[in-house]
Amino acid sequence: MRTVDCDFLVIGSGLAGLLAAHHLAPHGRVLVASKRDLAESNTNYAQGGIACAIAPGDTIESHVEDTLSTGGGLGHEAAVRSILSDGPARIRELEALGISFERREGSGEEYDLGHEGGHSRRRVLHAGDITGQELIRVLLDVVANRPGITLCPNWMAIDLVTTGWLRLPGTDRCVGAYFIDRASGEIVAVRAGWTVLATGGAGKVYLYTTNPDVATGDGVALGWRVGLPVRNMEFVQFHPTCLYHPQAKSFLVSEAVRGEGGMLFSDAGERFMPRYDARAELAPRDVVARAIDHEMKKRGDPCVYLDITHKSADFLVNRFPNIYARCLKLGIDMARDRIPVVPAAHYCCGGLEADPSGRTALPGLFAVGEVACTGLHGANRLASNSLLEAVVCSRNAAVAIAAERQAAGVPAPVAIPDWASGDAVPSDEAVVVEHNWNEVRTCMWDYVGIVRTNKRLERALRRIRNLRAEIRQYYKQYLVTPDVIELRNLAAVAELIVRSAMQRTESRGLHYSLDYPAVDESVPGADTVLRDPPGGPIVAP
Numbered sequence: 142m143r144t145v146d147c148d149f150l151v152i153g154s155g156l157a158g159l160l161a162a163h164h165l166a167p168h169g170r171v172l173v174a175s176k177r178d179l180a181e182s183n184t185n186y187a188q189g190g191i192a193c194a195i196a197p198g199d200t201i202e203s204h205v206e207d208t209l210s211t212g213g214g215l216g217h218e219a220a221v222r223s224i225l226s227d228g229p230a231r232i233r234e235l236e237a238l239g240i241s242f243e244r245r246e247g248s249g250e251e252y253d254l255g256h257e258g259g260h261s262r263r264r265v266l267h268a269g270d271i272t273g274q275e276l277i278r279v280l281l282d283v284v285a286n287r288p289g290i291t292l293c294p295n296w297m298a299i300d301l302v303t304t305g306w307l308r309l310p311g312t313d314r315c316v317g318a319y320f321i322d323r324a325s326g327e328i329v330a331v332r333a334g335w336t337v338l339a340t341g342g343a344g345k346v347y348l349y350t351t352n353p354d355v356a357t358g359d360g361v362a363l364g365w366r367v368g369l370p371v372r373n374m375e376f377v378q379f380h381p382t383c384l385y386h387p388q389a390k391s392f393l394v395s396e397a398v399r400g401e402g403g404m405l406f407s408d409a410g411e412r413f414m415p416r417y418d419a420r421a422e423l424a425p426r427d428v429v430a431r432a433i434d435h436e437m438k439k440r441g442d443p444c445v446y447l448d449i450t451h452k453s454a455d456f457l458v459n460r461f462p463n464i465y466a467r468c469l470k471l472g473i474d475m476a477r478d479r480i481p482v483v484p485a486a487h488y489c490c491g492g493l494e495a496d497p498s499g500r501t502a503l504p505g506l507f508a509v510g511e512v513a514c515t516g517l518h519g520a521n522r523l524a525s526n527s528l529l530e531a532v533v534c535s536r537n538a539a540v541a542i543a544a545e546r547q548a549a550g551v552p553a554p555v556a557i558p559d560w561a562s563g564d565a566v567p568s569d570e571a572v573v574v575e576h577n578w579n580e581v582r583t584c585m586w587d588y589v590g591i592v593r594t595n596k597r598l599e600r601a602l603r604r605i606r607n608l609r610a611e612i613r614q615y616y617k618q619y620l621v622t623p624d625v626i627e628l629r630n631l632a633a634v635a636e637l638i639v640r641s642a643m644q645r646t647e648s649r650g651l652h653y654s655l656d657y658p659a660v661d662e663s664v665p666g667a668d669t670v671l672r673d674p675p676g677g678p679i680v681a682p
């Protein structure tokens with residue numbers, strides 16, 4: 142087994158990981174490991190943009206209010222205030238690195254701001270409708286040219302290594318991680334003074350999602366396996382408008398389209414949103430996704446329709462070039478046709494408990510971006526707040542780590558034992574992995590979706606636990622492969638979502654239960670926190 146040393150290990154190369162690496166580089170050797178191509182990440186598909194109270198007339202206070210109100214009473218006010226207040230300075234920093242946010246034509250310096258659900262005003266900075274792609278393009282260029290940063294694409298983290306697991310004396314601390322190099326199949330141990338988990342979300346836990354294949358919840362599973370508390374996993378955000386077309390896998394139609402006046406219609410031609418909420422199509426996502434779900438189920442329709450045909454082709458091509466082109470390729474001309482859409486799993490509001498600096502309960506380990514739960518989103522994320530959170534918290538983490546390093550120096554590296562494969566043999570049963578993968582995702586879609594019941598959650602828990610037992614056996618019996626690692630993580634995260642949902646005996650934000658349809662006002666601000674001993678729950682499946 143190869144062992145590689147660095148001062149700072151960053152796992153993930155989305156917005157949070159790349160910025161953490163950029164800010165850490167002046168303080169020591171950085172290694173960025175990412176499980177596929179460096180660009181492949183949720184960030185790369187972000188469309189709407191970054192919410193930030195930066196325009197004249199807007200205030201941090203108004204952004205804080207919208208965030209807390211969308212968060213259904215679970216947002217942590219101090220974290221919300223701290224993250225949002227830092228926004229304008231971090232946006233200027235991104236611009237200095239070379240990101241250019243769109244400005245209004247003929248207005249000189251004024252930003253062209255998008256409007257999205259839950260915001261009381263236009264507040265979303267964007268680069269056309271490919272904001273994420275632009276961020277990744279510029280930041281990959283920045284880190285690739287930065288001395289002191291080593292980039293390791295196709296390195297997938299298998300598990301974190303802690304001094305507790307190594308049975309070393311003293312306070313438990315994260316000292317690195319094991320990886321599998323997808324190109325060679327080789328196992329590599331990385332030893333690091335500090336590890337930053339920036340592994341993103343878990344949309345692939347559901348059958349239908351806007352997320353790319355890399356979003357399998359690895360970071361949450363890694364942290365949970367070393368005993369870290371996991372918070373608010375029941376709050377899975379379903380985006381209301383994923384393109385419904387047999388040839389369109391996971392393609393999002395940005396909320397910004399509704400921000401420009403897009404309206405939702407049922408198959409029968411009724412504009413239904415005003416019946417559900419005074420804010421109609423610009424109500425927060427939980428409200429819009431639930432309304433669509435209800436309309437589709439009530440009428441037995443496979444989708445609803447998004448109509449922006451009142452805007453000219455010129456406007457649409459200019460404002461939504463990517464969405465326009467993609468729809469057109471599939472035979473849908475946004476300027477003339479209604480766009481068929483359905484809700485799909487989009488964002489994981491829960492995650493590893495962390496503060497706005499990404500600090501977790503395990504010394505040496507920071508978690509930033511979608512993998513973390515900082516308290517910003519509460520029970521429902523305000524649109525376009527996640528890119529901002531990734532930008533602010535990754536820099537905070539780097540500052541906190543640099544301060545720790547300056548105060549105490551880099552901890553001496555510890556010996557990491559060779560990866561033990563025991564009697565494992567190469568698998569000749571890939572079909573089992575494929576089958577279990579589909580079963581987890583179908584089970585979560587059918588039983589733990591937008592509307593939940595006790596009975597469905599109990600059924601899901603039984604099934605997921607059976608699958609996890611099978612996966613555990615498989616994991617022991619056969620040599621690890623990236624597919625098995627992802628399946629193991631996917632199933633672990635599925636169980637965490639179900640168990641969290643079972644603990645919440647009310648409906649709040651993104652968690653809606655037919656058995657408890659109202660908010661329980663006697664538990665204001667109550668987060669769901671699961672903390673199992675390292676290795677998982679003691680209760681056998």
Ligand code: FAD
Pocket residue numbers: 152153154155156157158174175176177179180181182183184185186187188189190191192272273296297298299339340341342351352353355356359360393487488509510511512524525526527528529531
């Ligand atoms: P990611 O960008 O997902 O990066 C995670 C990285 O970790 C990837 O490089 C991945 O390969 C790597 N990784 C994962 N597991 C491992 C492992 N085991 N080992 C090594 N590497 C690993 N938010 C907004 O605020 N505004 C928007 O407009 C917006 N639009 C969106 C549109 C779409 C289609 C999607 C899917 C999301 C959107 N979001 C948006 C959400 C936002 O993009 C994400 O929450 C954010 O980009 C997360 O950034 P991140 O750096 O935490 O994770």
Ligand code: SIN
Pocket residue numbers: 187188189190394395396397488523524525526527
């Ligand atoms: C979108 O463009 O609709 C996505 C915005 C987000 O997820 O915040």
